[in-house]
Structure formats: structure tokens, C-alpha cells
Amino acid sequence: MIKSYFFLNRQILELKEILLNKKVLSVFTQEKDKLVIEFEENDQLYLEYCVNHSLPYIHLKDFYIRAKKNSLELFEFLKGNIITNVLIAESDRVVAITFNDTTTIFFTIRGKYTNVYLKHFDEFLSFKKIAPEDLKTIETDLTSNRFICEFNVPDFSVEDNQYAVEKLKVKYPFIGKEIFNYAGIINASTLTEAIIKVITIIKNNNPVVVSNYKSYEVNLVFKGLPIELNDLIINEFKNLNDAIGFYFKEIFHLSSIKEIRDKILKHIDKELRRITNKQNNLLTIIEMGDKESEYKKIAELLLINNNNLKSGMDSVTLKDIYENEKLITIKLEPKLSPKENINKYFQKAKESKIQFQKATELIKTITDEKNRLSELKNKAITAASLKELSQIAKQLKIKMKTEKNIPESIADKFKQYIIDGKYKVFVGKDSKSNDLLTLKFAKQNDYWFHARAVPGSHVLLSVENSKEPIPKSVLKKVASLAAFHSKAKTAGVVPVSYTLKKFVVKRKGMEPGKVALLREDTLLVTPEIPAGAEFIES
Structure with missing residues (x-):
């Protein structure tokens, strides 16, 4: 909702109370897409514009560190100027701040043309560089707009009450998709009544930041708007500026949680695959049973019939003296000598016994470890703080990010x-x-x-x-x-x-x-x- 016209409308009214009569100390940029106005103020005051078209905003801050390098002073003619008004276009997402020398700063949300523009006497300038022909068109458009400094609730006509959504969108494009969406689920007799209800909530109610720690989504809305409460954490604020500050912190916080959680889950899934394979192998060995006696019997039969064995044989059929002289065919390794084939079966008998004993001992340990990993996976999925995730990472001995060049x-x-x-x-x-x-x-x-x-x-x-x-x-x-x-x-x-x-x-x-x-x-x-x-x- 941070890009909504009515959000901006509410914001300019709050900003006006703070910014009126403030004197400009400097205007600078040190980050891509961000322009900052610093004011002469004992407690420090900075107005930050972000013109990234995917998430544009205006935010008032009480602290800012000027970079010694890569900080560029702009629009020096604004220094010493005093703010005389904060306004919004009557039907467009354009915020205007006027100064005592008649200079006006325009903040526009217009897709790729989202920008900060300045009208200074006969000059029309832009923060982000755009083509001269586009700049001229935008100047004509902005300077011909009617600006207001009160909350703009649409005055719908009787005829509007009969219109469907698409027709109202064409007639009132500034209302915006989000307002229509909320109006569609709010209880009202007509669509226009629902729109008025939504706008009134934005005008009067406290802003809330709604966080979903499962989907990592963060939204800035207003108390009273219909929202699904499942898996949500809600923080309420008395003003928009504080809500905006928390909103961006929460976006970063959730992205940090997602990064750590994804790393933990990737590690656990890899370990679970490895352990499951090992568990299946052990179960196969246990299911097959101890083959020691079988291999030992074959080795002894070969030893008794040693004189009948020759190098190069791939099998031999002998009478099984342990099974009523029943004929038994035994596979041999042609490349091995008779003695080596006999020793091979004695060795297999020994290995089978050891393998079966180890499998029987290990299966419980492996199953316990698999259960432990599954439990940690569930904890990682439901963890709501970096502390919980860090503790899980520690149990798994996963190295998280540490300070550069510091052991x-x-x-x-x-x-x-x-x-x-x-x-x-x-x-x-x-x-x-x-x-x-x-x-x-x-x-x-x-x-x-x-x-x-x-x-x-x-x-x-x-x-x-x-x-x-x-x-x-x-x-x-x-x-x-x-x-x-x-x-x-x-x-x-x-x-x-x-x-x-x-x-x-x-x-x-x-x-x-x-x-x-x-x-x-x-x-x-x-x-x-x-x-x-x-x-x-x-």
C-alpha cells in the first residue's frame, strides 16, 4: 500500500506538520536512486526520497551518516530555502513541496518515470537523468496539475453508484488497484460506499505493519482493513513515518531469517538424504541376515574338494555333505587360484558376520540421528527469530557469516x-x-x-x-x-x-x-x- 495515492495523501498531511518552515541545509545523494534533503535542525532531520520504481517512498529520518567519499551535493540553489507547503496532486501520485523562492520539488510515482523533479524559476530539472523530450512533457504535465493539502475523499455522483469496477477504474484511475481490491471484500451496499469506507480507514486509522514469517511477506496497511490473520505478526504505529521505518527494517529482518533458514534447511535435507541412504543399506543388510555360516560352509566344501578345483574355473558343482549330499553349484573367480577362491569365501564369512553386527548396532544410532534432524527441521521451519535459528545452526555445527578477515x-x-x-x-x-x-x-x-x-x-x-x-x-x-x-x-x-x-x-x-x-x-x-x-x- 506504500505506493497508493491515499497512502501518500495521508503522508503529506503528517509531513506538513513537521516540515513547514524548515530550512534546507544541503541536498545530496550517496546511494543509487536515493536523494536526501538535510534541514537545519538541532535534533537532525533528513527527508529521504527513494525513486526505485519497484519500491518508491518518502521517509523522514532523524539520523544520517554522510559518506566522506561518493557523496554528491545537488541542487545547491535550494540551500537556505524554507518549506512553505507540502501538497499532493488532486488526482495523481505526485507529492509537491514548495519553497519560499517559488521552487517546487515534485516526487512522482509513475513506473519507469518515478523520479524527483524540480521547478526552479525557468529551469525544470530531474534527479534521475531522462531524455530531454520526456522531461519537457513531464514539466507540462506536473505544472498544470492542481495540488491540494487536505485529504482527498472522492465525491462520487449518483451515476457512479451504478458503475462496475472497470468503469470506475477508468473514471478514477488514481484510486488504484489495492483500494478496489479491499473495497471488493468490505461490507457495503454499493462499490462506491465500500471505496469510501476503505479510504476513510486510511485517513483515520493507525498504520500497521503485517509480517508473515512463513512466506516472508511484509505489508504496510491500516488497522480496520480486512486481512487474513493466519500466521501473521501485527505491529501498530501512531504515525506513518514510524511505520515506514519499521516496514523496511522488517523486510531486511525477514530476508535475513529466510537466508539463514534456507541455509539450515538445505544442510538438513542433504544430511537426511545421506542418512536415509545409509539407513536403507543397513536395513537391507539386516533383512538379508548373517551370511557367515553360509559362506563358511561353501569355503569348507571347497577345501574338502580342493583336488577337484583348477585355476580358470568360473564354477564348480559339488556334493553338499551338510545337506544329504545334495548337489550345489558354487561360483568361482576364474582369475584366482583354488586356494585364493577358498580364502575368499572364508573372508566373506568373516566380513558378513562383522557387517551384520555393525548394522544391528548402527541402525538405532542412525534412526535416532534421522529423528533428531527431522525435529530440528520442524523447529527451523517454525522459528520466528534469528536467535532460534542461530541456536539450531550451532547444534548442526553450521558456520554462519562472520566478520570479514576476523577469525x-x-x-x-x-x-x-x-x-x-x-x-x-x-x-x-x-x-x-x-x-x-x-x-x-x-x-x-x-x-x-x-x-x-x-x-x-x-x-x-x-x-x-x-x-x-x-x-x-x-x-x-x-x-x-x-x-x-x-x-x-x-x-x-x-x-x-x-x-x-x-x-x-x-x-x-x-x-x-x-x-x-x-x-x-x-x-x-x-x-x-x-x-x-x-x-x-x-
């Missing part, structure tokens, strides 16, 4: 958490472990945390992609972990220092676990294992 044995020396299903956190266990974490394990752009003025663990937030900003909410959660793993864990509020690892140094003569900070910031947090933090057994 796995080093990572195992720390307590480990994962936050919001994505961010890896490592916690020192003692002074030596703290030094190892900070001086050997940490990378230069990782975040380092420690409770101020009290003994405690060094805590590290691993940054795998330095171009991707770490949300402030995540920093606060890591700071809470640092406070929790300190002597101040019983205090109400604890100041926690944090900085990039490159600003943490150990000077000559410092005791184990002691370091100095060249630069630091401080967060005031409650000591706790916060919501969204999962402990991973090392």
Missing part, C-alpha cells in the same frame, strides 16, 4: 546481540576481552560505546556498509546495552559515550581495558536489553 574464534570471545534483525553488536566480557574487541576485532568505522565514568564492557556496533546511515534509534538501543553491561546497570538514567572506533586509542602504559577517546558524543539512556535486541549465543 571466528575471536568473535566467540564476546557476547553478541542483533538489533532490529540487522545490526550486529559485540560486548566485551572482561578487561582482556574489552581490549581484544576494541584493538583487534573492531573496524575503523564501527561505533564504540561505553558507560561514562563507571567500569563496564566495551560495546561495539558493527558497520558493514559505511555508506548506509545508522538510525539514531539503533544507536540509543546499543547505548542501553552498554549501560546494562556496566556497574551503573541499576541506575535510572545513564550517560553513555559513543564514537567511531578510529577515535578510540590505547596509550602506552594503560591498564587492560582502559582506553582514551579523541572525540565523543553522549546519549542518556535507560540501562536495559531494549526491545528489538536479540541475544545470540556465542
